[in-house]
Amino acid sequence: MSRVLVTGAAGLLGRFVVDELLQQGHVVRGFDRKAGDADIQWQIGDVTDADAVKATVQGMDAVLHIAAIPNIWSGDGATIMRVNVLGTHNVFNAAEEQGIPRVVFCSSDSVAGYTVREGRMLPPRYAPLDLAHPLNATDPYAVSKVLGEDLARAYALRGMSVVALRTVFVAYPEMFAEIVERAKDPDNYRGPAVGGPSSAGGGPLHHHIDARDLARAFRLALELPMQRGDFERFYLSSNVTLSPEPTLERLERLHGDAVEVRDPECYRQNPFAPLYDLTHARKRLGFVPEYNHRHLLAGLPEFES
């Protein structure tokens, strides 16, 4: 049992992470600009306020840093940089000052550079894409997560143990209708079209992960045996995409032969396997996704049930 600070605890993901931690017997404090519904201690503040962050980390054993501007559409570049980079600096700095040994940073698959058209989206060099692949972020949100990981690594080098979770688009229940709407006409979908909090995401391959799976990954990262000074990164996704086309067919249609297929067997066994290599997450973190949401698309033209 640990005392865990969750930043962004009132958000779409934060509430799932808080539930997961409470179920596993951890004691949780939530820090956010607003209070959430969970019956935990709430501290209201802004991650860009260094003093507020210093106050909220006091007495904690670990921090899960989830608060952020969560995508390129939710803020301008300056706001994204201020909240996501300065906020992350404040969290790591305060945690180090308090001698907190473990911080888990919510990163994004966008660090690899293959998620949104607003950047100069470069095709991945190879599939499955693993931790050795270069980071080709080209938009402010993705760059803010690269810089966040740089901060994470710096604090690990100084003696913390730090985990960065590179999650794909999270299929929250609030996003289900958007996911179905996009699937009806992917080329013309310009969401949010049916009341979702944001557009259905996941990049050209329509990646997704279930919020319960992602919350479990945060808990596993919190509990992962690590030495001080260790820095771990994990790509996280469900084991299938929400795309109408199998992954290799789609990559070939979009990018010709630009993407080297390094493990064809993986895609033969699971044609809708994600671009991202989940082997490291399985072996080191013990993370295997339990859920996927292809069932939402059953019956739609071009989707296999």
Ligand SMILES: NC(=O)c1ccc[n+]([C@@H]2O[C@H](COP(=O)([O-])OP(=O)(O)OC[C@H]3O[C@@H](n4cnc5c(N)ncnc54)[C@H](O)[C@@H]3O)[C@@H](O)[C@H]2O)c1
């Ligand atoms: N939603 C996705 O598909 C997705 C994909 C990859 C990564 N992420 C990351 O997941 C995390 C959670 O995002 P979400 O989907 O729950 O979005 P969200 O907007 O619901 O949650 C973000 C939370 O952070 C809080 N927050 C924002 N700015 C803050 C500030 N300045 N000070 C304090 N709190 C602040 C918000 O109030 C909110 O509760 C983010 O780090 C995001 O970058 C999300």
